[in-house]
Amino acid sequence: xxxxxxxxxxxxxxxxxxxxxxxxxxxxxxxxxxxxxxxxxxxxxxxxxxxxxxxxxxxxxxxxxxxxxxxxxxxxxxxxxxxxxxxxxxxxxxxxxxxxxxxxxxxxxxxxxxxxxxxxxxxxxxxxxxxxxxxxxxxxxxxxxxxxxxxxxxxxxxxxxxxxxxxxxxxxxxxxxxxxxxxxxxxxxxxxxxxxxxxxxxxxxxxxxxxxxxxxxxxxxxxxxxxxxxxxxxxxxxxxxxxxxxxxx
Numbered sequence: 251x252x253x254x255x256x257x258x259x260x261x262x263x264x265x266x267x268x269x270x271x272x273x274x275x276x277x278x279x280x281x282x283x284x285x286x287x288x289x290x291x292x293x294x295x296x297x298x299x300x301x302x303x304x305x306x307x308x309x310x311x312x313x314x315x316x317x318x319x320x321x322x323x324x325x326x327x328x329x330x331x332x333x334x335x336x337x338x339x340x341x342x343x344x345x346x347x348x349x350x351x352x353x354x355x356x357x358x359x360x361x362x363x364x365x366x367x368x369x370x371x372x373x374x375x376x377x378x379x380x381x382x383x384x385x386x387x388x389x390x391x392x393x394x395x396x397x398x399x400x401x402x403x404x405x406x407x408x409x410x411x412x413x414x415x416x417x418x419x420x421x422x423x424x425x426x427x428x429x430x431x432x433x434x435x436x437x438x439x440x441x442x443x444x445x446x447x448x449x450x451x452x453x454x455x456x457x458x459x460x461x462x463x464x465x466x467x468x469x470x471x472x473x474x475x476x477x478x479x480x481x482x483x484x485x486x487x488x489x490x491x492x493x494x495x496x497x498x499x
Contacts, residue, residue: 258283266336268295270433274467313362359402414487429493461494
């Protein structure tokens with residue numbers, strides 16, 4: 251037995267931490283010994299999750315609002331880990347994407363990463379901390395009917411690499427690019443757009459990942475833990491796919 255990937259005495263904040271990949275990440279970081287700040291727009295859900303974890307607390311945060319982010323950061327004295335997980339999706343090609351919807355996706359998926367990272371940066375510089383951005387395979391390959399989403403996740407990938415170039419010795423920053431993961435996010439998509447054929451479309455989502463299943467939030471959370479650990483110190487500016495072989499194919 252070893253203490254591999256131990257995060258004891260580390261302080262981590264996870265945006266969108268109350269559900270899906272965010273919640274699994276909070277649980278995994280806590281299991282590794284970190285003190286976890288569950289940051290979410292849904293404070294009640296964040297409080298419920300934090301109550302289950304040791305040394306965790308909920309933080310109200312609207313990742314699209316600089317004032318909300320600043321208020322949350324003022325209550326934090328030290329920070330070792332930032333996980334930019336909050337995000338939304340949108341279905342539609344370029345002809346069916348309104349300017350308003352495009353702006354909303356970019357605000358939640360891109361501007362939020364800028365705002366939260368910028369606000370947390372002084373604390374992360376002080377601790378020589380680690381940032382993990384949750385991107386998507388949609389930032390690496392074209393996905394049908396996901397024009398705005400692909401654009402937003404491509405930007406997350408680019409921001410990750412750019413910060414790594416500017417601050418190669420001061421912080422570590424990496425991006426995880428999941429394939430389709432079984433989360434409330436995916437269930438909401440199926441219910442909204444394919445309520446009459448949910449199982450058919452679910453089978454199609456599974457089929458595009460050669461391994462033959464959807465990812466789980468825990469799959470992604472385990473990789474977040476590793477990237478934040480001492481063992482991953484030589485990994486910086488990387489974009490790591492976790493997609494069941496989708497992008498390999």
